[in-house]
Amino acid sequence: MQLLRAVLLRLATTAVTLLGVAVIVFVVIRVVPGNPIAMMLPPGATEADVARLTAQYGLDKSLPEQFLIWAGGVLRGDFGLSITARQPVLDLVLGRLPATLELSVMALVIACLLGGFAALTGTRARGTGGEAAIDVANGMALSIPDFLWGLILVLLFGVLWPLFHISGRVTPSLELPFTTDFYLFESVLRLRFDLWANIVSHMFLPALALAIPLAAIIGQLLKQSLKETMHLDYVTLARTKGYGENHVILREALRNAILPTLTLVGVQFTFLIGGTVIIERLFSYEGLGNLAIDAVINRDLPLIQGIVILFAVIFTAVNLCVDLLYAVLNPRLRHG
Amino acid sequence: MSFLRVNGLSARLKGAGHPILRGVSLSVAAGEVRGLVGESGAGKSMIGKAVLGILPKAVEVSGGEILLGGVDLLRLPPKERRARIGATCALIPQDPLTALNPSRRIAPQITDRLVDILGWDRGRALARAEELLAEVHIPDPARVLRAYPHELSGGMRQRILIASAFAAEPKLIVADEPTTALDVTVQKQVLKLIAEMQARHGTALLFVTHDLGVVSKVCDSLTVLYGGLVVEDTDVRSFFAGPAHAYSRALLAATPKYTDPQASLTPVPDAVIRDVQAEVAAADRRARHG
Amino acid sequence: MADARGMVKRKAGLKLWLSGGWLALVVLAALLAPWIAPQDPLAQDLFLGRMPPAWVSGAEPGYWLGTDSLGRDVLSRILHGARIALTVALVAGGITCLIGAALGLLAGFLRGWVDLAISRLIDIWMAFPPVLFSILLIAVLGPGLSSIVIAIVVIDWTRFARVVRAEAMAQGAMDYVASAQVAGRGRLSTMVTEILPNVLPTIVVLLTLEMGIAVIVEAILSFVNLSISTDDPTWGGMIAEGRTSVHQAWWVLVFPLVTLFLTVLAFSQLGEGLKDRFDPVLR
Numbered sequence A: 001m002q003l004l005r006a007v008l009l010r011l012a013t014t015a016v017t018l019l020g021v022a023v024i025v026f027v028v029i030r031v032v033p034g035n036p037i038a039m040m041l042p043p044g045a046t047e048a049d050v051a052r053l054t055a056q057y058g059l060d061k062s063l064p065e066q067f068l069i070w071a072g073g074v075l076r077g078d079f080g081l082s083i084t085a086r087q088p089v090l091d092l093v094l095g096r097l098p099a100t101l102e103l104s105v106m107a108l109v110i111a112c113l114l115g116g117f118a119a120l121t122g123t124r125a126r127g128t129g130g131e132a133a134i135d136v137a138n139g140m141a142l143s144i145p146d147f148l149w150g151l152i153l154v155l156l157f158g159v160l161w162p163l164f165h166i167s168g169r170v171t172p173s174l175e176l177p178f179t180t181d182f183y184l185f186e187s188v189l190r191l192r193f194d195l196w197a198n199i200v201s202h203m204f205l206p207a208l209a210l211a212i213p214l215a216a217i218i219g220q221l222l223k224q225s226l227k228e229t230m231h232l233d234y235v236t237l238a239r240t241k242g243y244g245e246n247h248v249i250l251r252e253a254l255r256n257a258i259l260p261t262l263t264l265v266g267v268q269f270t271f272l273i274g275g276t277v278i279i280e281r282l283f284s285y286e287g288l289g290n291l292a293i294d295a296v297i298n299r300d301l302p303l304i305q306g307i308v309i310l311f312a313v314i315f316t317a318v319n320l321c322v323d324l325l326y327a328v329l330n331p332r333l334r335h336g
Numbered sequence B: 001m002s003f004l005r006v007n008g009l010s011a012r013l014k015g016a017g018h019p020i021l022r023g024v025s026l027s028v029a030a031g032e033v034r035g036l037v038g039e040s041g042a043g044k045s046m047i048g049k050a051v052l053g054i055l056p057k058a059v060e061v062s063g064g065e066i067l068l069g070g071v072d073l074l075r076l077p078p079k080e081r082r083a084r085i086g087a088t089c090a091l092i093p094q095d096p097l098t099a100l101n102p103s104r105r106i107a108p109q110i111t112d113r114l115v116d117i118l119g120w121d122r123g124r125a126l127a128r129a130e131e132l133l134a135e136v137h138i139p140d141p142a143r144v145l146r147a148y149p150h151e152l153s154g155g156m157r158q159r160i161l162i163a164s165a166f167a168a169e170p171k172l173i174v175a176d177e178p179t180t181a182l183d184v185t186v187q188k189q190v191l192k193l194i195a196e197m198q199a200r201h202g203t204a205l206l207f208v209t210h211d212l213g214v215v216s217k218v219c220d221s222l223t224v225l226y227g228g229l230v231v232e233d234t235d236v237r238s239f240f241a242g243p244a245h246a247y248s249r250a251l252l253a254a255t256p257k258y259t260d261p262q263a264s265l266t267p268v269p270d271a272v273i274r275d276v277q278a279e280v281a282a283a284d285r286r287a288r289h290g
Numbered sequence C: 001m002a003d004a005r006g007m008v009k010r011k012a013g014l015k016l017w018l019s020g021g022w023l024a025l026v027v028l029a030a031l032l033a034p035w036i037a038p039q040d041p042l043a044q045d046l047f048l049g050r051m052p053p054a055w056v057s058g059a060e061p062g063y064w065l066g067t068d069s070l071g072r073d074v075l076s077r078i079l080h081g082a083r084i085a086l087t088v089a090l091v092a093g094g095i096t097c098l099i100g101a102a103l104g105l106l107a108g109f110l111r112g113w114v115d116l117a118i119s120r121l122i123d124i125w126m127a128f129p130p131v132l133f134s135i136l137l138i139a140v141l142g143p144g145l146s147s148i149v150i151a152i153v154v155i156d157w158t159r160f161a162r163v164v165r166a167e168a169m170a171q172g173a174m175d176y177v178a179s180a181q182v183a184g185r186g187r188l189s190t191m192v193t194e195i196l197p198n199v200l201p202t203i204v205v206l207l208t209l210e211m212g213i214a215v216i217v218e219a220i221l222s223f224v225n226l227s228i229s230t231d232d233p234t235w236g237g238m239i240a241e242g243r244t245s246v247h248q249a250w251w252v253l254v255f256p257l258v259t260l261f262l263t264v265l266a267f268s269q270l271g272e273g274l275k276d277r278f279d280p281v282l283r
């Protein structure tokens, strides 16, 4: 019962948050100067044309009225029409979402691998120069945001040693047999490893740029809590059983050390997803963020609204998942 | 032939070099219970840790040998040393609340050594674990094996740790103040259980304690430590008949009697402390010149 | 562990000196830019487009770090760009700090409905993608220095509010606060005289970090072409230009990028160094 109440409370606050986001975006973008309708019509259009389209997009009504109409549509799954593309916002956004999701998840995986590796080697080498070196690298990685890492990676691996692609999601001349927009995932399912390699080569640098700061955070937190765990009695007891350092770290210490790291990583992962906006722009990667910036530049109000709401939904969903994962991993909460 | 024989073991703080053990020698034979007593900081735990290869990072062994079944542990490469200790020794830790991994179930924590180090198959190890839990008087062993540590009481956890220590039929068990973290009422039962298990399995037991009353009940022989130096090594009967060393006598006088716990205690007199400190200093001088 | 403490202190000292030194250079460059810049940062000369830096063959004398595609001097533009970067860092960082810290302090110390309202607001803010939000704001406000400052304040106040709120809450639970209250002091006066001094070190550290972030946000906005005007020399604008011609003229990207990198690193290391200094456990 207590659990149910906690879940309901959580859902209620989430709803309030999303409503708040919707209201704020709605109000902010209504004060955008410049008439988006005039921009979309060819030169020589008449006043009547403008008026007709303005009415079609509902821009002639009062703000609260517009909001209610829009919110009503959203609840029915209708986010309106994009002004520039003249397609339903939902279709556009869902078409780009998979690209951004794949990029974020790949970044998260890279961050966990890099950060986990740094934490484990740092713990193994505690008290030596190796640990100090890892600390310095972590500090650097942490101080520099993803945007700058992206530029540095472009220079290093796009120009100096051109090992990876630095633009786009896949080489445009390739024939794509995909039916969904999850290219990376589908290329594996279809066993098209040639395409898979091409896609990964495009995604790797932007994903790495997003991953580096998060990897540093994971590395730092996990190493900290691993080092604390390594002093505990059950770890010492495991040593007397004949296990070596690696086994002791991995099996006895890691699971308990991960829990405190996990909650912070959740928030940080939403920051990472927020970072895709500029990183996609930097690498001309055709995802949601790139679409969003284009929408802002073109004053495409319904599209901007839809994208911001979608980001907010993703952020809250991530936080919810992290809380669930925490409960699953912590035996004390699971049975108690 | 004693299973564990420690000869002239010295240990010190890394860097500063402050001595922690000063040429300690002792031995424990199969079936023997050796008590290790001394005031706090005397180095009792350090001896146990040195034997089990879990000295803190800041402490290093600077001399002597630790013979386990005739093989000097200190001469073995780390991997072999670990395997040898894991296969023949076990630890009953002080605090049952922190000595079980909170995120793992009980069963694997008892059986992991059997499976990983001794190569048993899982089914046999599990059956053995259940048998052991019954042996330490835990009701409903099957349920307890599936439980997480936080679902069990402190006394139950200490029983589990005792069962786990005996699981691989070790030749030597080190028990470091195994009852101090427990409730007084539980202490006696656990003590009895350890003695009972030790007698049944014929294990050599190195028993670290503050409490001479406990020593008189469970131990066969006794090593008294002061400042990392052995001041007396004797069997329990002659110790309680009358210790040879002045410091031991003072220690005995400072222990509350079970017969009369209200009797006023005599603290260790300053003169005795001065004498034993002089002995420690003399040992250091010998070590430096020898 | 006197050794370890000494080492942390020495490391903190080193961090402070190095980062402080670089930032002092940037400040000097910003102040003296009109006098020390070898060229006019806005002067275009299409015949001098994409000249390499001085040590590469084919360089044009007087253009030490080369020129961009319009023939503008890279070094002079970096020096002048420091003015905008520092202005944004100081003004935006300062205002963000004032507003965020004030809200955090109020929420953490007064608790009750004030805390509830501010916390809810923070939650809503945390659900916005920050970069997109800032771009949106600039689109609304129009380009220009003041728009950038407003955008940074609007997206980043939560950084201060969150941390300061938690800190103020922890301090508010301490005995000395209770005794101040018992002595009959007002709530606001207790907050200013008892809580604020204890939270101040944290605020100072956050402020240095925020200045680095402000420089980055300005660069990002210039990068998507929404910052000041396209002609004014900003590091982000130079980087955006350099990104498009990176295969033909690497120096247009590399030099502003290195400058931005070192400046952001210096701000954050300054913050770290101050944190080690201030940390009462280490002191």
Ligand SMILES: Nc1ncnc2c1ncn2[C@@H]1O[C@H](COP(=O)(O)OP(=O)(O)OP(=O)(O)O)[C@@H](O)[C@H]1O
Binding pocket: B013, B020, B038, B039, B040, B041, B042, B043, B044, B045, B046, B047, B056, B057, B058, B059, B210
């Ligand atoms: N982790 C450590 N690092 C450095 N020195 C230590 C460490 N642990 C203990 N020591 C030192 O080693 C010496 C012996 O400590 P030890 O733990 O063996 O004492 P003890 O006899 O077990 O005492 P107690 O009865 O309190 O458990 C003490 O002087 C102590 O200061």
Ligand SMILES: [Mg+2]
Binding pocket: B044, B045, B046, B176
């Ligand atoms: Mg001890």
